[in-house]
Amino acid sequence: MIHATLHQLEVFETVARLQSFTKAAEELSIKQPTVSSQIKQLTQTVGLPLFEQIGKQLYLTNAGEELLNTCHDIFARLNNFEMTVADLKGVKEGKLCLTVVTTGKYFIPRLLGSFCQLYPHIDVSLQVTNHQQIHERMLENKDDLYILSKPPEDVDLERHIFLDNPLVVVAPRNHILSNKKNISLKELESFPFILREVGSNTRNVIQQIFDDHKLNIRVRLELGSNEAIKQAIIGGLGLSVLSKHTLTSSCYDELSILDVKNFPVQESWYVTYLSGKKLSVVARTFLEYLLKESINYTADKQLTLAHNHG
Numbered sequence: 001m002i003h004a005t006l007h008q009l010e011v012f013e014t015v016a017r018l019q020s021f022t023k024a025a026e027e028l029s030i031k032q033p034t035v036s037s038q039i040k041q042l043t044q045t046v047g048l049p050l051f052e053q054i055g056k057q058l059y060l061t062n063a064g065e066e067l068l069n070t071c072h073d074i075f076a077r078l079n080n081f082e083m084t085v086a087d088l089k090g091v092k093e094g095k096l097c098l099t100v101v102t103t104g105k106y107f108i109p110r111l112l113g114s115f116c117q118l119y120p121h122i123d124v125s126l127q128v129t130n131h132q133q134i135h136e137r138m139l140e141n142k143d144d145l146y147i148l149s150k151p152p153e154d155v156d157l158e159r160h161i162f163l164d165n166p167l168v169v170v171a172p173r174n175h176i177l178s179n180k181k182n183i184s185l186k187e188l189e190s191f192p193f194i195l196r197e198v199g200s201n202t203r204n205v206i207q208q209i210f211d212d213h214k215l216n217i218r219v220r221l222e223l224g225s226n227e228a229i230k231q232a233i234i235g236g237l238g239l240s241v242l243s244k245h246t247l248t249s250s251c252y253d254e255l256s257i258l259d260v261k262n263f264p265v266q267e268s269w270y271v272t273y274l275s276g277k278k279l280s281v282v283a284r285t286f287l288e289y290l291l292k293e294s295i296n297y298t299a300d301k302q303l304t305l306a307h308n309h310g
C-alpha cells in the first residue's frame with residue numbers, strides 16, 4: 001500500500017461515497033478516464049477488486065469496505081494534523097461537526113454565532129435531530145460533539161452537564177386549566193395530547209410518567225417538530241409536553257405552562273463525545289466555550305428576554 005497515493009485514496013473515497021465514477025469526476029473536477037485509471041492502479045496495488053458493478057449499481061467489495069474505513073481514519077488524522085498545525089501557528093481553523101437534539105436549536109445557533117465571530121476561520125456543520133437519530137450518528141462516529149438530554153447507556157461517552165432543560169406541560173393561553181394550581185396527572189387524562197414522533201426523548205418522558213401512574217394518555221396527533229406542536233396547541237388540538245426552551249421563541253404569548261404535579265421534569269443537557277476520541281483543537285475550543293457561555297442561556301433567562309421583547 002505504500003505505493004498508493006493520497007490522491008488515489010481521495011478518488012476512491014469519492015467514488016465509494018457517491019457510488020458513481022461520473023459523479024466523483026464531477027466533484028473532483030477531473031475527467032472520468034482519470035478516475036477510472038486511478039481506481040485501476042489502486043486495485044492493482046491492493047491486489048483485490050474494490051468495486052463490483054451489478055446492473056447499474058456500484059457496490060464496494062469487502063476489500064473496498066476495509067479500504068474505505070482506512071481512508072476515513074487517514075483523512076481524519078490528516079485533518080486533525082492540519083488543525084493542530086493551525087493551532088501551533090496561533091490560528092484556530094478547521095471544521096466542527098455538531099449534532100444537537102431538537103431543543104438545542106433554540107440556543108446553540110446563537111452560541112455558535114458568537115463563537116464563530118471569535119474564530120472566523122472555523123467552518124461548522126450543525127445537525128438538529130431527535131435522540132434516536134443522535135444515537136445512530138454516535139454509533140457511526142459521525143460528529144465531534146453531541147448535545148442531548150439523555151445520553152444513551154450503551155455508548156461509552158465522555159459527558160459534561162452544562163444547562164437545565166425543564167420539560168413542562170403546555171396549553172393554549174386561555175385553556176380551562178391555565179389558572180389552576182397543582183393539577184393532578186389524573187385530571188389530564190381526559191384531555192387530548194399531541195406527542196412527538198417515536199424516537200423522541202420528550203415523547204418517552206411523558207409516556208413514562210403516565211405509565212408509572214397507570215394512566216392513559218389520549219394521543220390525538222403525532223408531530224415531528226416542537227414548532228409544529230406549538231402551533232397545534234394554539235390551534236386547540238391538544239396539550240403537550242415540551243422543553244421550556246422551546247417557548248422562548250415565537251408564540252410565547254399564545255401559550256401557557258400548566259402547573260401540573262410531577263412537572264417540570266428536570267432534565268439537563270449534556271455535551272458528549274465518544275470516549276477515546278481525540279478531540280480536534282476546534283472541537284475542544286468549542287467545548288470549553290460552550291461550558292463557559294451556556295450559563296447565559298438558561299430557560300428562565302431566555303423566557304424573561306422573550307417576555308420583555310414581546
Ligand code: PGA
Pocket residue numbers: 101102103104129130131132148149150165196199200201202203243
Ligand atoms: P427529543 O429531545 O428531540 O429527542 O425529544 C429533546 C430534549 O430532550 O430536549
